[in-house]
Amino acid sequence: QANPLILGIESSCDETGVGLVRGIELLTNTVSSSMEEHVRFGGVIPEIASRAHLDAFVPTLEQALAEAGVALDDVDAIAVTSGPGLAGALMVGVSAAKALALATGKPLYAINHLVAHVGVGLLDASIAAAATAGELPENLGALLVSGGHTEILRVRNIAADVELLGATIDDAAGEAFDKVARLLGLAYPGGPAIDRLAREGDAKAIRFPRGLTVPKYMGTAEAPGPHRYDFSFSGLKTAVARCVEGYEARGEAVPVADVAASFQEAVLDVITAKAVLACRENHITTLLLGGGVAANSRLRQLAQQRCGAAGITLLVPRMSLCTDNGAMVAALGAQLVMNGVAPSDLAFAPDSSMP
Numbered sequence: 529q530a531n532p533l534i535l536g537i538e539s540s541c542d543e544t545g546v547g548l549v550r551g552i553e554l555l556t557n558t559v560s561s562s563m564e565e566h567v568r569f570g571g572v573i574p575e576i577a578s579r580a581h582l583d584a585f586v587p588t589l590e591q592a593l594a595e596a597g598v599a600l601d602d603v604d605a606i607a608v609t610s611g612p613g614l615a616g617a618l619m620v621g622v623s624a625a626k627a628l629a630l631a632t633g634k635p636l637y638a639i640n641h642l643v644a645h646v647g648v649g650l651l652d653a654s655i656a657a658a659a660t661a662g663e664l665p666e667n668l669g670a671l672l673v674s675g676g677h678t679e680i681l682r683v684r685n686i687a688a689d690v691e692l693l694g695a696t697i698d699d700a701a702g703e704a705f706d707k708v709a710r711l712l713g714l715a716y717p718g719g720p721a722i723d724r725l726a727r728e729g730d731a732k733a734i735r736f737p738r739g740l741t742v743p744k745y746m747g748t749a750e751a752p753g754p755h756r757y758d759f760s761f762s763g764l765k766t767a768v769a770r771c772v773e774g775y776e777a778r779g780e781a782v783p784v785a786d787v788a789a790s791f792q793e794a795v796l797d798v799i800t801a802k803a804v805l806a807c808r809e810n811h812i813t814t815l816l817l818g819g820g821v822a823a824n825s826r827l828r829q830l831a832q833q834r835c836g837a838a839g840i841t842l843l844v845p846r847m848s849l850c851t852d853n854g855a856m857v858a859a860l861g862a863q864l865v866m867n868g869v870a871p872s873d874l875a876f877a878p879d880s881s882m883p
C-alpha cells in the first residue's frame with residue numbers, strides 16, 4: 529500500500545508519544561513526558577513512569593488526532609513500541625494499542641524501539657532529500673545514544689534487516705552523563721547540564737579512561753577483539769568519582785567545569801571513534817545519529833569532524849525526532865506496511881529486553 533496513514537504509539541520509558549505519519553510525511557508528533565516527576569529521584573522510576581503513561585495516553589492520543597485533523601477510522605494501521613524498554617511502561621502502550629486495534633479492527637504492528645530510532649530519519653526533510661524516493665540511503669549505519677541505549681547498527685533494509693554491530697556492555701552513554709552529573713551536584717537529567725558546563729572547562733585537564741579501547745578488546749581489523757565496536761562507561765564513572773573524592777580529601781575545590789569537560793570528552797571520543805571505525809570496516813557511507821544524547825553540542829561537532837575526515841555523510845534528525853516519540857514508531861510502521869510485512873498477532877507480549 530502506498531502512503532498508508534499510521535498511528536504510532538511509544539511508551540518504553542518516560543515519554544508518552546503518539547504520532548501520525550502518512551508514508552514518509554510527518555503529520556503530527558505529540559509527546560507528554562513524566563520527566564518532571566522523576567527529577568527528585570535523579571532517574572526514571574519505572575512505577576511512576578507506568579502510572580504517568582496511564583494518565584497521559586488518552587489525552588495525548590486525542591491531541592494528536594486533533595492536531596492532524598484525522599479520525600481514528602481514517603487510520604490504515606496502528607504501530608506500537610513492543611520493546612526494549614521498561615516492562616510496565618511498555619505494557620501500558622501495548623495494551624492501549626491492542627484495545628484500539630480490537631475496537632477499530634485496524635491491523636497492529638509491534639515495533640522495535642531501536643529500529644524506530646533509525647526509521648524516523650525518513651521523516652526529516654534534510655534526510656529525505658539525501659534519500660531517494662522515500663528510501664533510506666544505501667550502506668546506512670546508525671549511532672543511537674540515549675539514557676537507555678548506546679548502539680551501532682547496520683541497516684540493510686529497515687523493514688527486514690538491521691544488524692547490531694556494537695553496544696554498551698554496562699551503562700548507556702546518557703546514563704553515564706546523568707550519573708556523573710549527580711556526582712558533580714548537577715540536576716537530573718545531567719546531559720544538558722554537563723554539555724553547558726563543559727564549554728567553560730578544559731577537556732584536556734584530566735585524562736579519564738577510554739573504555740574498551742585497549743588491543744585486548746579492540747583487536748585489529750584482521751583479528752577483531754571481542755569488543756571492537758562495544759562500549760563501557762562504568763569504569764569511567766568510577767574514575768570520575770575517585771577524582772572528585774581526591775579533591776575533597778585534599779580539601780581542594782572540585783574544578784567542576786574541567787571534570788565535566790574531561791568526562792564528556794572521554795565518552796564522546798570513544799563513541800565517535802568506534803562509530804567511524806565500524807562504518808569504515810563495514811562499508812557504511814552514511815551514519816544517522818539518534819537518541820537524546822544527539823542533542824550534545826560536542827558530540828555533533830566531533831561526529832561531524834570525524835565523519836567528514838573519513839568521507840562518511842552524517843545525518844542528524846531534528847531534536848524532537850531524536851528523543852523518544854510516537855512519530856518514529858509510526859514511521860517504521862509505515863515502512864512495514866509499504867514493504868508488505870504482515871501485521872502482528874494480537875497475542876504478542878511486550879519484550880523489555882528485545883534485542
Ligand code: KG4
Nearest residue numbers: 674675676702717719720723820821824851
Ligand atoms: O532519548 P532520550 O530522551 O530518552 C531515553 O533515554 O530513551 O535520552 C535522554 C538522555 C538522558 O540521559 C540525558 O541526560 C541525555 O539523553 N541528554 C544529553 C543531552 N541532552 C540529553 N546528554 C548529553 N548532552 C546533552 N546535551
Ligand code: ZN
Nearest residue numbers: 674819851852
Ligand atoms: Zn529511545
